[in-house]
Amino acid sequence: MTQDIVVGVDGTAQANAAAEWAADEAVLRGTGLRLVHAQEPWPEAVPPLAAQGSEEPWAEELLTRTAGRLRERHPGLRVITEILPSAPVPGLVAAGRAGALLVLGSRALGGVAGYLVGSVGLAVAGAVERPVVLVRALGSTSPRGSVTVGIDAQQPADAVMEFAFEEAERRRAGVNVVYAQQLPLYAAFGPAMVPDIRLAVAPEIEQSLDDLLQPWRAKYPDVAATPHVVVGSAGVELVRASDDAALVVIGRRIRRSALGGHIGSVAHAVLHHSRAPAALVPHD
Missing domain, CATH: 3.40.50.12370 (Rossmann fold)
Structure with a gap:
């Protein structure tokens, strides 16, 4: 049931x-x-x-x-x-x-x-x-619009991706997969070419995200999935993306301890500032 x-x-x-x-x-x-x-x-x-x-x-x-x-x-x-x-x-x-x-x-x-x-x-x-x-x-609480999901390209969580794709399929919507490339602190004070070098690798990261999405596209053939690489804070970029989303999906790593659960800084920012409903999905 x-x-x-x-x-x-x-x-x-x-x-x-x-x-x-x-x-x-x-x-x-x-x-x-x-x-x-x-x-x-x-x-x-x-x-x-x-x-x-x-x-x-x-x-x-x-x-x-x-x-x-x-x-x-x-x-x-x-x-x-x-x-x-x-x-x-x-x-x-x-x-x-x-x-x-x-x-x-x-x-x-x-x-x-x-x-x-x-x-x-x-x-x-x-x-x-x-x-x-x-x-x-x-x-914005309309069921219409895309589903935006924030991921860590190095450690993508299947539970988070599954939730995002299922929600998009129910809504007959697409999935925007956002990966935020954080610039190192020295980039803000170094030569202007430093950020440009980081931006130049964005196509390579997008390709790796595209490869990561292939099994999900195969499992959910009716859901259009688009990877987005942005430079900046993940929390800020996901909040910005929430303006046009029906739902924003983020992950929370399960930590079982006597001190209780923990919500990371990215999830904290999204939960406090997203205009769209925000889904926090626990994962191992």
């Missing part, structure tokens, strides 16, 4: 955008949708029964209203609701593990500041060993 898509709901504009994106995704995948609400812990001074009684009716009404709106938008979509029994981070991590995909909202700050994922979103995204998609309220 295909796993449902899980989405966190809390009544905010960004959570509503996440729920709508998740519903569209569920229709594309032919799965159901599971709306969950994680209750914030109350101060110890508040009696447990009083705290539960004050929030639970509101949460139930929120979930019912959201589910009704999504069913109206997508007749036939199976939507179930659940109030999680634990605090947001452990509750969402557990819910995410049980789904095919976890979708969360991100608070929009506007302008170049991008948006703030928040401590809960980052903690959950760094811990769930399932793809996590973060959606901003005022960004």
